Amino acid sequence: MPATRSGVARQHLDYTLTSREDLGAGYHVLRFSGEQPLNAKPGQFAMVRMHDWGQQPLLPRPMSILGGGAEPSILVRVVGEGTARMAEAGEGERFALNAPLGHPWKLPPPDHQPIVVAGGCGVAPLVFLADKLTTDGYRADGPKPQVLAFYGGRTDQDLPLAERLGQSSQLQIATEDGSRGVKGLVTKPLAAKLEELVAAGTKVKLYACGPHAMMGAVAKLAQEHCAPCEASLEAAMGCGIGVCLGCAITRTRGGYLYTCVDGPCVDAATVAWDERVF
């Protein structure tokens, strides 16, 4: 079986929905089982489609993988017809997952403090990463520094899996309306913490996933502090495997990155964050 760049073969897998957890505000965690486990690394994604879609919705939806293994899971936010159908799916419904796809997060260099920065649905690949890092010893009682997490939303409704993220990190929440955590954008407490850490001579590695503007702001902060930063890109996709070329993102040095095969996890400095056309 040929392997992808992550070293794991991508496959078109048949899965059955084993549970759907409604987190409120249009967020749902879907868990699956199938004959084969999903050997995914944190940051990789799946193209997800339900068997009963027929010819509409037509395209599978790109979804960050929340967890792999024997019971793989994804976090869904209802944004259109496809995700609405997923949010109504019942136990036993059949799904096709083309996975694992794309570049995973790169693990932090030695002696670097990992910091994850999440916005809304972007929390999924960061929960997966924080879980993995915790297992690898990045925890309060472990040999490596505990993961620091910054999680932002418009209101306290936009913070799915916050508790889950908090289990594998030291979590700071920010909401724009102040309904939970500090009031304002998540980059505010992040900037303060970065100042503090860098002043103390701590090397940091940033991981961002969330709205485009948030990731752009995190990338800028990282650049100001000369800190390495990865971002997990989001784009509409047709195929997920580099053939439709629909998921282009403008690159700093001209030309385009393809979210599916160059990402979704990329060095944030390679993205021209201000260039995106909406």
Added chain:
Amino acid sequence: MGAGDLSVKVGRVKLANPVLTASGTFGYGIEFCDYFNVAELGGICTKGLSLEPRDGNPPPRICETSAGMLNAIGLANVGVEAFCRDKLPRLRERGITVIANVFATSVADFQKLAKRLDGEQGITALELNISCPNVDHGGIEFGRDPAAAARVTQAVVEATQLPVWVKMSPEAGDLRAVARAVQNAGAEALTAINTVRGLAIDADTWRPRLANRTGGLSGPALKPIALRIVWELSQYVDIPIVGIGGISNGRDAVEFLLAGATAVEVGTASFADPQAAKHVRDELAAYCAERDLAPRDLVGQLKG
């Protein structure tokens, strides 16, 4: 005929079965080798190749529409040299039948491309894209005008030993005139149809969903238009037609054969399921086996 013989002849080209994949939906073929044995298809049409690499259009480039999608990729591709160096050897070693889809903005560049590919082992035919709706120059205007279409076709035919197929725009004013012109200019087959230009609008932002504003419609929504055009053209030209437009299962393929296509291309369906083309082939084979027919027995057999 032998049971299970699915082979068809498209001009000089004998295909093991009538199921090909459509340019722009199957990359350079290698991407799908993780999912199934691509050599079991009739063949693949490559992403449109140009003389120089192309970056393509600004994003957003695609959006979903009712039972279909719009794309305005802008013919992003690695260029013919990188294709011959990096992709073709891998297709050759896997025994994949390759139709090279080519695109240029001038007759001279079409001719250069044809010459460049002429000497390469492992290419079975050229498919000329004279019908891309998403580029400013050299796309659809070649495909709209019978004289221009004939000029391109003839120039390429003179530059290569390879069989030349011409991919038709559904938007030519007189499609039959274009078809007849490229046939007379030496085309051995017509591929019909390329995407139809469409527009998707976001009612919240009042903006087009694509940065290019318009894009090419593909997917099941296109199928009735494609079937109609294949059927019309098949009654008007003598060369074989390769049918394309919304094919996602074996019965769709049968419909195109009945309408007059000799072979078919599976396009957007490969996005929904990377094994779609294999399923189309298997389902077509089963359909024929159940009726003790070969695919070629179906060609143009539409009744009434």
